[in-house]
Amino acid sequence: MTNWRPDPLQLRRPAYLSLAEQIASAIHDGKLVNGTRLPTHRKLAEDLKLSIQTVSRAYDELIRRGMIAGEVGRGSFVQTRPREPEPPYLPERLGEVIDLSILKPVCEQIHLDRMREAFTWLGENLPSSSALSFRPNMVFPRHRAVATDWLNLCGLDVSPLNVNLTNGATSGMTVALMSVAPPGSTVATEAISHHTLVPLSTYLGIHLEGLAIDADGMIPDALDAACRNGPIRAVFLQPSVVNPTATLMSAKRRRELAAVASRHDIAIIENDVLGPMVENRPPPVQSFAPERTLYVTSFTKITVPGLRIGYLVAPDRYVAAVANRHLVSNWMATPAIAEIATRWVSNGTAMELVNWQRKALARRHDIAAQALTGLAYHAHPQSLHVWMPLTCQHTEDGFVAQARLRGVAIAPGASFQTADHGRVPAVRISLGSTSESELRTGLGIIASLAQGNPEALLLAI
Structure with a gap:
């Protein structure tokens, strides 16, 4: 370890987290460089007059963040090499936080009660196709028909043939991006957007171009300029308050963005996971450009987190691509969960x-x-x-x-x-x-x- 040492006078409760933050800041500021060996748990505990358990928890927190690595028999070392992006949320719920x-x-x-009731019903009514079939077309026709009722509440008028059931919105986003943007292409989105979009685009080999926003969402002129300056294949939008800035995009702005997409013949991916929960909202972007919009919605954010099911609506030009990409990435949505969603939409529980x-x-x-x-x-x-x-x-x-x-x-x-x-x-x-x-x-x-x-x-x- 270098001459840098944590300052015991600057420790605050919880001590393990305060210690982890001191070490993390030293790594960030270059005071602890890649490969530096950290003191043993016992030595640092003695120096700071902390328990060994506190130091161990601090090191565990830094390992979780990807900032240090523990090697059996050798100790703990600073690790500043590129690592996977961290989610904005805590991966585990810590009791004191x-x-x-x-x-x-x-x-x-009420949410636990409704899920327990649903699984009790499912145990007595599960169709054989949902348990025994590998063929999506044998399992989902009935679910797609009911899905159109829910999508109507979201502001869409679509055929069951244009609906795919997915294991939630993330699955829908992935399939939609794969269907409209091949590796090496560019997708435009808001300058502040979905936290999984950046890593997802990286994994798919897609370049993401963040565009200027204002209080009403993405600025149409910014999208128009991006399309003129380079080959944009699609635009990803979150117009209805699930976006980080909690913006509800106006109908006028939605219509303008749809018009820009139509003028440049690019696809639109609309992420609308709150669906009908947002009261007095404008029509979805899909209603202004149904021929080019892939619409994603789901139930996890508005009913129960465990109801991991969603709908991806694709226009006719993308139906085959969506079906094929969904097969290779997910095969099909989980039939048992689809049964619960369909029942809840039909009986009013949703x-x-x-x-x-x-x-x-x-x-x-x-x-x-x-x-x-x-x-x-x-x-x-x-x-x-x-x-x-x-x-x-x-x-x-x-x-x-x-x-x-x-x-x-x-x-x-x-x-x-x-x-x-x-x-x-x-x-x-x-x-x-x-x-x-x-x-x-x-x-x-x-x-x-x-x-x-x-x-x-x-x-x-």
Whole structure:
């Protein structure tokens, strides 16, 4: 190890996380270079007057982040080589952390009750085709027909032949991108977009071009200019408040973007996972350009996270491509889960849970409005989160780290960034991922950090 040492006077509770942040900052600042051997757990515990368990947890946290590597018999070493992108949320829920980092719906006993009832019903009514068939066309015709009823609530008028069932929105996004953008091509999207879109495009060999946005979403002139300057194959849009900035795009803007896509003959991928939960929303982009729009929606964010099923609507020109890409990447959606979704759409349970979610989110937004009084943030009554820009006195990484040190996990805005230009540092704060009591406490901590002395918020290194 170099001459750099953690400062015991700068440790805060929880001590393991504070220690991990000190070491992470030293690695980031170049004080600990790649390959540096760290002290043994016992030696560092003795130097800092901590327990061995605390040091072990700090090292485990750094291993999880991909910043150090442990080698049996040799010790722990700094690892600064390129690594896989980290998700904006905590991969595991740590007991002492109020987790406002992961985007999920509000869930209470009613959701568990409905799922248990559904599985009880499924045990008595599972069709043989859903258990025994390998052929999607033997399993899903009935489900596609019911799907059109749900899609009608989303604002679409489509044939069952244009509907594919997927294992959620991520599966739908993947198939849609594979169907319209071959490796080496370019897809345009908002400068702040879906956090999985950047790594997904990388894995598929697709170049992603982030375009300028305003308070109404992607700017049409920016899309037009991108199409004129290079071969854009498709544009990926999130127009209805699930986007990181919680923007509900106007009908006028949706129509304008559809017109640009039509003029340049590019495909549109519309990610609309909240579907009918967003009240008084404009028609989907698909309604303005149905001949070129691949529309993705799902149930996990508006009913129950375990209902991992969704719909991908493809226009006639892409039906065969979507079917083939879905076969090679997923084969087919999970039939048993599809049975539950179809039953819930048919008997009204899905809309019951959507209406319940709206009311629960209304309470959460009231809590946010009270806790964040005086602070600028963006939200929508049906958004699962708020987007809070940071003032110039705060760095994004520093603010997120200080929140973690005080027991609150939030998502950094950089996780959603697809372009370097014009972005203001910000954080995404989930409203549905924990209890109302924890939410109130967590938001209070975030508010105090945002309003506090900037010198007190700097990472101690």
